[in-house]
Amino acid sequence: HETFxxxxxxxxxxxxxxxxxxxxxxxxxxxxxxxxxxxxxxTMESAPxxxxxxxxxxxxxxxxxxxxxxYDVDGNGIDxxxxxxxxxxxxxxxxxxxxxxxxxxxxxxxxxTGKTIKFVRGANSRVIEIDHVVSLSNAWQTGAARxxxxxxxxxANDPLNLLAVDGPTNQRKGAGDAATWLPPNKSFRPxxxxxxLQVKIKYGLWATQAEYAAMRxxxxxx
Numbered sequence: 001h002e003t004f005x006x007x008x009x010x011x012x013x014x015x016x017x018x019x020x021x022x023x024x025x026x027x028x029x030x031x032x033x034x035x036x037x038x039x040x041x042x043t044m045e046s047a048p049x050x051x052x053x054x055x056x057x058x059x060x061x062x063x064x065x066x067x068x069x070x071y072d073v074d075g076n077g078i079d080x081x082x083x084x085x086x087x088x089x090x091x092x093x094x095x096x097x098x099x100x101x102x103x104x105x106x107x108x109x110x111x112x113t114g115k116t117i118k119f120v121r122g123a124n125s126r127v128i129e130i131d132h133v134v135s136l137s138n139a140w141q142t143g144a145a146r147x148x149x150x151x152x153x154x155x156a157n158d159p160l161n162l163l164a165v166d167g168p169t170n171q172r173k174g175a176g177d178a179a180t181w182l183p184p185n186k187s188f189r190p191x192x193x194x195x196x197l198q199v200k201i202k203y204g205l206w207a208t209q210a211e212y213a214a215m216r217x218x219x220x221x222x
Contacts, residue, residue, distance in 0.1 A: 050197070051206035055141040066136050066144075067153030077101055080157045084130050088164035089119060110166045111192075112173075114185040117166060129167040132156070133192065134199045137175035143205040151203075161199045177207075178214035193218035 063069070070081040078086070078101045086092060089106030108117045108128055119128050136144075136156060144152055155161065173181045178196055182189050193215040200207055207215070216222070 049201050049204075050212070052209055052212055053206055055138075055208055056143075056145060058137065058141055060145060061137055061140040063136065065140065065149075065152060066156035067149060070130075071153055071157050073154060073157040080159075080162070081130050084159065084162050084164050085119070085128070087159065089128075095121065108164055108166075110169075110185075111163060111188045112165045112169045112183040112185055114187070115166060126167045128164055129170040131163050131165045131170045131173065133161050133163060133195050134205070135173075135175040135177075138177050139203070139205055142200070142207065143203070155203055158199070158202075160195070160202065177211045178218055179208065179210040182214075182218060189218045190220060 070079040072079050074083070076083070077099075082101060082103050085103040085106065089103065089108050092106035093104045094100045095102040095104045102121070103119070104121050106119045108119060110117055110128075112131075117127055119125075132139075139152075139155060144155065147155075169184065178193050183192050197207075197215050199205070
């Protein structure tokens with residue numbers, strides 16, 4: 001099956017990074033890097049790690065199940081929203097007397113639309129939102145309902161699963177997975193799908209058959 005060998009050559013690297021977390025049942029505490037992590041190419045030979053089955057009921061889901069919103073998961077004194085703004089924006093400035101902990105202005109090259117967006121805190125804060133690439137609702141219905149509160153909080157604040165994006169586009173995405181929503185910016189779709197797959201593998205989530213097929217197609221495989 002040649003197509004199963006073409007999507008990437010780095011699955012060994014990914015597995016080496018993730019095996020401790022998968023075995024232990026809880027990935028290591030996420031850390032925020034200065035630059036947005038590029039989703040690694042992953043091969044569909046990872047399928048044994050990605051269970052394919054239907055979604056569980058949404059019963060019991062709420063945002064509160066994933067802990068405090070934008071928790072300072074890496075303990076650097078900056079909440080996760082501002083960490084991601086610092087990571088994804090360019091030319092950012094900071095609110096006075098916050099010790100560079102609250103982003104005041106900046107520019108986003110939005111991956112979902114390809115647009116350049118100016119951010120001004122307070123004036124147009126909602127123009128940019130922080131998206132969970134694999135939504136919390138999707139995670140809840142594909143395994144997270146069984147997790148500990150600590151693992152859910154880590155997931156909700158993991159920079160691999162977070163992107164600063166155009167707010168209205170993020171609202172249209174909602175809790176959609178690859179089968180129901182893809183970025184309007186077609187050039188970003190392969191990375192979007194690869195990132196979803198990588199996050200699901202990292203946290204031991206499953207995918208529906210339609211979701212899995214859509215990720216394959218977005219990455220260029222039929």
